[in-house]
Amino acid sequence: MSNMVKLTINETAVEAPAGTLLIDAAKLAGIEIPAFCYYEGMSLQAACRMCLVEIEKAPKLMAACVVPVAEGMIVRTESPAVVKARKTTLEFLLTNHPLDCPVCDKGGECELQDMVFKYGAGESRFTEVKQHVPEKQWSPVVFYDGPRCILCYRCVRVCNEGMGVGALGIVNRGVAAEIAPSHGDHLECDECGSCIDICPVGALTSGAYRYKTRPWEMEHVGTICTHCSNGCKTTLGVRNNEIVRGNNRDRSGVNGEFLCVKGRYAFDFNHHPERLQTPLLRVNGKLEEVSWSRALQAVVEKFKAGGKAGVVGSTRIANEEAYLLQKFARTVLKTNNIDHHRSGDVVTLLDSLSGKTATLGTADDCYNAKAVLIVGADLSQQQPFLANQIRANHRHHKAGIYVATPGAVREDKIAKASARTADGNWLPAVESMAEKLKGEKELLVLFGDSVKGEGVRKLVAFGESLGIPVKYICLVDYANSRGAMDMGLLPDLGPGYHAVEGAPGLTLPQMMAATDLDLLWVVGANPLARHTLASSKAFVVVQDLFLTETAQRADVVLPAASAYEKNGTVTNVCGQVQRLKRGVETVGAKTDLNIIGLIARGMGVNLGKVDADAVFAEIQKTVRGYNVPLPVIVTGGAAQTMPVNGRVPSTVLPELIQSSRDTLFTTGTLTRYSKILNEVMEAPGGLYR
Amino acid sequence: MKLYNPPSPLETKVISKRFGVENSWRLDTYLATGGFEAFKKTMEMSPDQIIDEVKASSLRGRGGAGFPTGLKWSFVPKNVEGPTYIVVNGDESEPGTCKDRLLIEHDPYQMIEGILIAARAVGASKGWVYIRGEYRYLIDHLDSVLKEAYQRGYLGKNIAGTGFDFDLYSQTGAGAYECGEESALLESLEGKRGVPRIRPPFPAVSGAFQRPTVLNNVETFSSVPEIIKNGGKWYADLGTPKNGGTRMVCLAGHVNKPGVYEVPLGMNMMYFINEIGGGMWKGKKMKATIPGGSSCPILRADECDIPMDYDSMAKAGTMLGSGGMMVMDEDTDMVKIALRIMRFYKHESCGWCIPCREGTTWLQKMLARIVDGNGAMRDVDMVGDLAKSMLGRTFCPLGDAAAMPTISIVEKFRPEFEAYVARNPFANSELVQVG
Amino acid sequence: MTFSPELEARFADLLTHYPPGRQRGALVPMLMYAQDEVGAVTPELMAELAKRLDVSVLQVDEVVGYYSMLHKKPQGKTHVQICTNVACMLRGGAELYDHACKKLGIGHKQTQASGVFSLEEVECIGACSWAPAIQLNYTFHHEVTTDKLDQLLEGLQ
Structure with a gap:
């Protein structure tokens, strides 16, 4: 490369791209130049003076965090003058710094x-x-x-x-x-x-x-x-x-x-003290604590009895659990009445991108795309990491940011253009930016739940009309909202968005409205928070962490493990599969995967080997897009799912898609049980002026 | 306006020649005494010719650093899109210095003309005169002068019929020595804390509001009209080689006739003190002199028989600085001087970087302890050592400004420190009594 | 918060001094001039200037705390500032300051209960050749002796 600069650090020949700061060039060569104020990705301060080094021909020690490499530069980072300077700078620092390390939280991982x-x-x-x-x-x-x-x-x-x-x-x-x-x-x-x-x-x-x-x-x-x-x-x-x-x-x-x-x-x-630790069974109209075997027995009996069943899955359970749940529903309960709370129209997006390649955006794209358009989402409130990526993109790469939202958002401050949308009608706002967008080299579009059904197709058509490469991210609400769809927790689509065999099942609202429902199985969801269950005869089985509104209506409540108590995988908003790793052991509760397996065993049904790794292996084989490299996942990396790239034969009305519009301080039911979130929610949220 | 001290017949009055003239600050007085002739002359000159003339004068920055002015102007990029600015440093905060206020008080048009010439040389369209907040009377005075200048067509559009446009404003500081540092001044001008900027880029490339900027001291700009009028060589010849012209020297301390005097660069310092300053007061002997503001290394009496120019001062291990000369007689307590100086720098440290923030604080505490009679023998060495630990390692020159006088005072007057310490019965003990 | 018509006019003019979008440049002057009228940099004043210059109150606060002439508490009707830096010290500045402390019955950065005088031992105020120097509010007095100080203060009682 012609723009490489050769220099010498501590008698070692070092090459670094022109413009590299000396402190980074040294790092590339494995030489540490200590610093407090220098922080990759942030503005330079040159304040701590810890990174002073000797540069030949310079009249005094120079701060390596602000000096770019130069051809032939000769640098010493451990010369007596440098060593002494560091020593006295630290001595200066410690003059007013209390030496209360024994009671300091940072003790043991303190940079000082x-x-x-x-x-x-x-x-x-x-x-x-x-x-x-x-x-x-x-x-x-x-x-x-x-x-x-x-x-x-x-x-x-x-x-x-x-x-x-x-x-x-x-x-x-x-x-x-x-x-x-x-x-x-x-x-x-x-x-x-x-x-x-x-x-x-x-x-x-x-x-x-x-x-x-x-x-x-x-x-x-x-x-x-x-x-x-x-x-x-x-x-x-x-x-x-x-x-x-x-x-x-x-x-x-x-x-x-x-x-x-x-x-x-x-x-x-x-x-939280209200975490469920024991199964509950409705006895004489009241939920009573019972043993796991008794609770499971009650479930197995009802499941065996058959009847009209409905299954509601979760946007937080692992892919393996979602997959197994729909498999159980479809093969054992023999029903397509399966759904979950949908918060973004991924289905229509996949369908409208059929036949195109490289059109699904990733978290990396948020940081690297030359331009970003945000439609109908308060990103900083609802998608904080993606918002952070976009801010960093603007800061580091001067990306053009475009905003079309109903209200003021934080991204307005960095936007090339901002437009307000009215009554969910976002199209005029987006079209008003068309000329500017055409001037960009590429575009990443992130859209919220106000863009759904035909709207998604209009947005994609608009993207096409710009004549530049465009990628899309359909925003969804929760940790595995995307995985729930990919795994087929849908009445009309099975895993990998294949059309189901037979007639599509009932949607979530249809299940709630069906007066003849015999059985409702809710795994990690709380539909009764916003729906009422019409069927009074329905036997309700709930797997959850807490006694939610839905659990209170249940006949059997099975205490479930949280995401922090299980192994498995989840898929994020950008379709990246990552591993959940158990951090703490459960007390009394079981993972949803385990519970589904136990019910299957009780019913004498063989669902295959029920552990996370085995189910994931099946997912890799059978779910479109999930043939992702296992080593990436098991080493804690994020594996991008392949685009479906084919027509998705959806029959579901987009009206069902409704984001919870959470803020930074809320995430559905779980929020209620976070003491800290409830404390800090005193803060107003929104834009801070 | 009255003069604060009578002039001396031994002065060479180039930029202070209107001082004491009736209504010297009025435009009519200025015009009647050759004002704006230089500016009109520059209308016939190319920007490069103006800069060359300033270079030929060997005018060096009068704020303290002594950087060649013509060279500084030549760093401003030519033919850039967008505006170029002029900023005048009238922060005048270096202890010992009180000359810029006189130049604005008595001859503001001379400075304004200098600014306009600089503006012509670099293609600037707008400027600010940044004046320390304590000089409110001076800001009000300048504001009235600027108003007159606008009314009479010497600022604004088509200045003096030349077709040249330039806007000039006053800008007040609010009490911060650090804002005398040029990049800190620019931060203050932008409505921020007066914390210096990382350089490069230098103001010539990215200064006020991130535009190319010429930033010079009041006295520097004030010297420009006479240079253009009489030629660079004429001005250079007033001083010594590479040290052109005259300087306003602020004489203070234990002399009979303290005051601000204009003298040619290279005048012998003892001659200046004795003949212009009237010699030491009360028949006392001189002990030491700080030659150019409190950040300069101190000179013992026997070191003062030297020419007052940038290079001779450097040779003597000190600086001409901002021209604030403070003379001390034989009874002066040098330990207390060291403490007073350090107290100042501790008060003025902006706090941005560690060595300056913590170093000045530590040194001030230690010097105070010595003065209080609680010093230990090891403290004497430590004063010098800690000051050296700041020297050359801070984010801006303030750390050096605190270190240099301190190092020199301990080196040159060590016995006085030892005498203080000797008063402490525990001075040689490992256990140090903390005051 | 509104200011006197004179100050409003001054602010209006001041805001024209800076390049477009860079009106924050007026912050330090506005604080200085408004402080004179209001008597101190009050929370209301900070909020008002923040609003006018489109910066956060915190950004104003950062600036206020930096400059030693900006003060959040009111000072006496006459603020007595006595320089004790080297040039003044050499000619009796410190003694003058001690005298003022006794005379006014207050110390550094204190204000008399009556609100008549406040006192501050200040760093170099740029009157070194005519030391010792003091400032009564913005007015300089040069070569001040204890007698002269007494006269000046008594005239302001």
């Missing part, structure tokens, strides 16, 4: 500790009185300890540049300078906790985690967040079979280190 350990002096010469200010609480989840703060401004940047919120700033001057929240004494923000996560020291600590454990006492389990559809990897910190922290510091997963408030804190529903 690590730096002092590696580069610092063994002795402190500071004998003066330290500057002190009391700790402040800015929100239920954000605490700020000023004296510990080393003013690296990472938090300010992640909030401003990363999140687009700008809720943190720097007040006062000199040694009194400190970080301050948006509203005087408190924060009004996304409460995403990115500031805490990115803090190299214990200055910003989490209300959910502080003083709960030492970092080295936790086990770290990387799994997928169970809330929205974005499929963020969250690394659960588990101590004594309890999840005490969620973060993703190792940047594994599609999301890098990004997590929203739900991913970071809303695992706490898992330990």
